[in-house]
Amino acid sequence: MPRWLPPLIAIILGIALGLIYGWVINPVQFVDTTPDSLRADYRSDYVLMIAEAYHANQDAGIAARRLAVFGSDAPATIAAQALQTGQASGYAASDISLLQELTRAMQAYQPIPAPGNSP
Amino acid sequence: MRRFPWVSLAAVLAGFALGLIYAWVIAPVRYIDTTPNTLRADFKDQFRIAIAASYASTRDLGRAKARLALLGDGDSNQALTAQAQRMLAAGEPFDIVQQVAQLAADLQRGVAQAPPSTTTIATVSARIATQTATAPGSSLEAPTATIDLTASETVSTAGIFDTPTPRPTRTPIPTAGAPYALTKQDTVCNPNLTDGLMQITVVDRNSRQMPGVEIVITWSGGEEHFFTGLKPEIANGYADYIMQAGITYTVRIAGSGTPAPNLTAPACTDSSGQTYTGGLHLIFQQP
Known part of the structure; x- marks a missing residue:
């Protein structure tokens, strides 16, 4: 048996042990995740909730802040993605209409700069 | 005598380390499609x-x-x-x-409450008075209008379906300084209410309902904190707590309240002569 074979077998064994440990014995637990990791349909339903609330209060600032939980994308982008998912998933026409309304509002929304941030 | 296979052991550890480097650095786990x-x-x-x-x-x-x-x-x-x-x-x-x-x-x-329109506190007061009606034969007085309320104050204004939600009226903010004190205490014997229900109403010096006021209830070996305003369908300054029979409680408003000691759930008798645990209705007010 060549001399290099036992270490090679040992390395492969080590990798296999690592994978068994990581995938079977102690697999990854999904906890403390963030909204941007949600599956697309859950994301779009979250955005739909915000759209339903926006329809009632017409407060684009609150809607934009709520959409900010999805990360650094622009609120209009997040709303538009949700609209696409909703259309692809066969949402009811009324829900699509709400998402369209929110998307339009976010496209028109101009956040008020915080004091001291203006040039 | 065979030598211990140090080389093979080292190779296993190196392989394990390579696996971890791959898993944690080169291709770390990305959380996607979570629920x-x-x-x-x-x-x-x-x-x-x-x-x-x-x-x-x-x-x-x-x-x-x-x-x-x-x-x-x-x-x-x-x-x-x-x-x-x-x-x-x-x-x-x-x-x-x-x-x-x-x-x-x-x-x-279990049912959706219809969005309440502007409701005067007077209506709420009437509801409280109804809840605290004494049982037939009881010697207790049915409470009169226990809260002197202004018609201008509203309970809540929830959304209307197709129109923008009306803005709620200004919510009174608790004022610091003047301590709340127990101004009225009624025994409530109503078999339709939960046994041992302690109803608390907090109002300011102008008898306006005060939401968001922290209440501290203590008893031998225990203490609990809760807030007014979580049952706006009853009143903004309303909170309640379920007392256990035979336990003596002390209630005060957190921060600056004068304690109301020696509160116990009363024993009441219904129309058929059965005894049950009654409740209390307390009103705290700023002087």
Whole structure:
């Protein structure tokens, strides 16, 4: 048996042990995740909730802040993605209409700069 | 005698390390396509706020229930109530807290409450008076209008379906300084109410209902804190607590309240002569 074979077998064994440990014995637990990791349909339903609330209060600032939980994308982008998912998933026409309304509002929304941030 | 296979052991460890480097550095785990029940606690709170805000607009209790179920809370009602209390304690806007509390209340009832139009406190006062009506044969007085209320104050204004939600009227803010004191205490013998129900109403010096006021109830070996304003369908300054028979409680308003000691659930008798545990109605007011 060549001399290099036992270490090679040992390395492969080590990798296999690592994978068994990581995938079977102690697999990854999904906890403390963030909204941007949600599956697309859950994301779009979250955005739909915000759209339903926006329809009632017409407060684009609150809607934009709520959409900010999805990360650094622009609120209009997040709303538009949700609209696409909703259309692809066969949402009811009324829900699509709400998402369209929110998307339009976010496209028109101009956040008020915080004091001291203006040039 | 064979030598210990140090080389092979080292190779196994090196392989293990390579596996970890691959898993943690080169191709670390990316959380994608997760479900709402895995969200971090503060994001779950945001999710519940969004559900409540949506519910305030649509009054679709079934949809709200389905969405809450995604969060995997054992008891959605309890989770919402606890969150509302945390939000109040953190000083978050009362109208948002109210939406969360309203959803919790409707979940408990199992029916969507029609969005209340502007309701005067006088109506609420009448409801409290009805709740505290004494049983036939009881020697207790039926409370009269216990709260001197101004017609200008409103309980809540929830969303109207197709029109923008009317802005709620200004919510009174507790004023610091003047301590609240117990100004009225009624025994409530009403078999239709929960046994041992302690109803608390907190009003300011102008008899305006005060939401978001922290109440501390203590008894031998225990203490609990809760807030007014979580049952806006009754009154903004209302809170309640279930007393156990035979336990003596002390209630005070947190911060600057004068304690109301020696409170116990009274024994009442219904029309058929059966004894049951009655309740109390306390009013705290700033002098």
